[in-house]
Amino acid sequence: MKVFRLILFVLHLGILFLLLGTLLNAYVPPKVFPWFNLLSLGFPLLMICYIILTIFWVFSWKKRAFVFIFAGLAFINPVKRWVNYSDKKENPGIKVVSFNTRAGGRGSTEIGPYLKSLDADVLLLQEDAGIVYKFDGYQKANPGGGLTILTKHKIIKQQIIDPQDENLRIPGLQVDIEINGKIYRFIDVYLNPFRFEKDMVKLNGNTDTNEQKIKDVVKRLIPTFKKHQEQVGLIHKVIENSPYPVILAGDFNSVPNSYEYYHLSDGLEDAFLTAGRGSATSFHDYKFPIRIDYVFSSKSVKAISYEVDRSVSISDHYPVIVKFSAENK
Template sequence: MKLIRFTLTVAHFFIMIFLLGTLLNAYVPPKTFPYLNLLSLAFPVLMILNLLLLIFWAVSRKKRGLVFLLLSLILINPTRRWVNYSEKSTEKPNLKIVTANIHSVQDGYGEIFSYFKSVDADVVLVQEYRTDFNIPGYPYSQMDHKVVAINSKLKIVSQKILVKTEIGGGLLCDIEVNGKIIRFISVYLHPFMFEKTKLTETPEINTYKPKVKYIVGKLIPTFKIHQNEIAEIRKAIDDSPYPVILAGDFNAVPNSYEYYHLGKNLKDTFMEVGNGSGTSFHDYQFPIRIDYIFCSKSIKPVNYQVDRSVKISDHYPVIAEFKID
């Protein structure tokens, strides 16, 4: 039994090191050491293992469990970025937005337009549209080259393309909301471009090691591309004379370099007013939150919802409401 406890202690130590290592993504860029960013992808599994071991130490009445518990308290906010509970806001919203990656839409926009009209948001931000995206009833729209678009019922007073690559994009629109200008930024960071057949058992890839090599080979270069894209988007946020709402598909999970640096000095609306799981991408059998809505500290989030009632693509739409004073 002593050997088992010693082995579990060593395992728990390394699990805790890996979990705490995700905090370094706020400081260490991918071009310096990209492997830290890999830890953010493993965070849910590592945290579940941590919780199971904490229960084991509690049942075993071992003092070492208290040490691991105290270290785990540091990880409360990183965990809340995946699963959260917040009290219902009493504020009355006066701005509603929805963001969605609509990549899997193949047969025109009829169904998706109907969905957005039923949501009745003031501003709609989409990623990976295929042809001109103009929702009926939304008189203002801006698009780049089939990557990101913004449709608005409210007046767009200025716009700018921030990031424009073949498969990544960022779009800025300054929109008049209740007499104030709010800067909306729709983001789609460079995707990882996984071939799904290579993530399952096939004659070509039938062992664990080649799959890991393939996945890491896709992740590391993309992390570095994200660093360049984030620098351009951050400038639009930092230089903004107006409050900012940043939304879209970051192609990155919570506690990653992308999360920390795009969300710097902004509020994660899921953490502010969201409940339950923040998972927004449902194509893999693994909890993945990669769609976000952030806002400036001067903006009050009121409601946040990942709408799992529809499957308009491989992403669930994310809806948020705000109080703009």
Template sequence: MKNLSWFNKVVFCINVIVAIITLVGYFLPFLAPKLFPVLSVFTLFLPGLLIVNLIFVFYWGIQFKKQVWLAIVILLLGITFINKFYKFSGKATAGEGGDFTLMSYNVRLFNLFKWIESDSIPENIKEFIDLHDPDVLCLQEFSKNTSLKFNQYPYRYIVSHGNKIKTGQAIFSKYRIIDKGEIRLPNNSNNNVVFADILVKNDTVRVYSIHLQSFSIKPDIHEMMDEKSSKRNLDRMSKAFAEQQLQSELVRSHMNDANHPKIICGDMNNSAYSYVYRNVKGDLKDAFIEAGHGFGKTFDFDYFPMRIDYVFVDNRIEVKEFKTYSEFYNSDHFPLVTRLKVSE
């Protein structure tokens, strides 16, 4: 510190504060949101802190200052968090006879209320699905109000709730569905979880499609920074995180009772640094970490690559390819497509 200019001393003090906050962030996935709901919201900003630490590495590095080691150590301690945020190299192995593809997509009621100013959104989504032609298709925020037909799927399980506007989830499959069901979430939640046991080739695979508690806030960074809106949004997010904890525990308990290889996909409305992510994922593999590339952005949020939709697979399932189609703008979420194979 003695050899630093007054400006660098101020920068290093900020560096120390950021390092401490980042370390706290590393422990948050292990803390139940019900106990620390406000702190849980902080997990959404952990990727930003990792970026700030990386900036400090460059800042001190180009000056050949020993202070660079603080940011380096912080990043090394959080290497697993970095992999959840950005993948430098993807994976795409050759197709084989036992492969099958799965798409997960929150279609936001097929733009029923014209959030996007276009009348062609439902047809665009249908065209995208037909183009990729997944063997298993999981749609969150599915609406029966659409006239779309998915005739390529002889097997399906659709669950909808609501009065005038029914919304829910749908699992479509080219393979036979031999069992199915729903996990009803407590407190009259509009969200839900459905599952289907699908006979893929000669293996039975249980596929869960999930849509956990929403934040009910606008994905607008300017509104979130507004003082009145930020306080209201913080309260909403804190409550949503507490609800998600209970919901994730119900999902985890249900999954533990299933002996088949499992796939769980859908919209968790939470980051990869959260208690909810850790609880639902358990010992499953994150398909993005296994075979994805880049930021894996799944949600349309200003200025930040938010990843809140996931595909988790059993260790008995190989992830051979994974892609997030963030350029396909026909919902507030983006479709995920993965190619999988059940290990022999």
């Protein structure tokens, strides 16, 4: 029994250090050391294992349980980026929707009527592929790059965030919109995708095949992480230089606790942490909880409700619907 507990103790310590490694994404860019970003993909499973082992030590009446409980406090906010419970707030507000339509649902006729039914103030779409949505009373910003912003309100200015690098896709669309007499800068984000097929991440009983699949996945992940670093830098400059409050939303192709999350949220608030309830999982094509769609805002713009609409499956992403307080500050 002592040997078994020793093995569990060493395993628990190992998981703790791996979890701490995900926190380093706030400081270490992928071009320097991409493996911390890779760790962030496994954060949910690592956290579940950590909690189970901590419970084991509690019921074993071991003093080390208190050490692991105390160390686990460092992961309260990282966990809340996946699952959160906040008080509901009732208040008329600015309704914002972010939705990766998967190239218009690849021919789905349901997307247009669904988007119209939301009656949102601003719609930020990714992988739009130039699909034309004709909504009465909406203005459209669609300069290309698969990004589209639709709004009921007056567009003051629109501009793509151009990387000026043929190896990088356009990471964002910046649109300044006047709502109720106040101008907001909306940034629609779509970072480089990994282009995985389901078969690439589906393991089978063949050890050699599985090992090769894992190697192939890592070969795609690392270069894309490095591209994300450059794209994040470009977007962050637009945020820093904005004379208006910012609402940034889109498909980051990155999980919480990743380099992308830490640096795109720098100086902004995660609307899910402020107003979300339950799970923030937004990508449902794989049987694994993945949150890669986000809505952030300047601290002067408060989220009062946050919903991932799982009632529709017209894309491989669920729409994210956020309402912000309409009060001017």
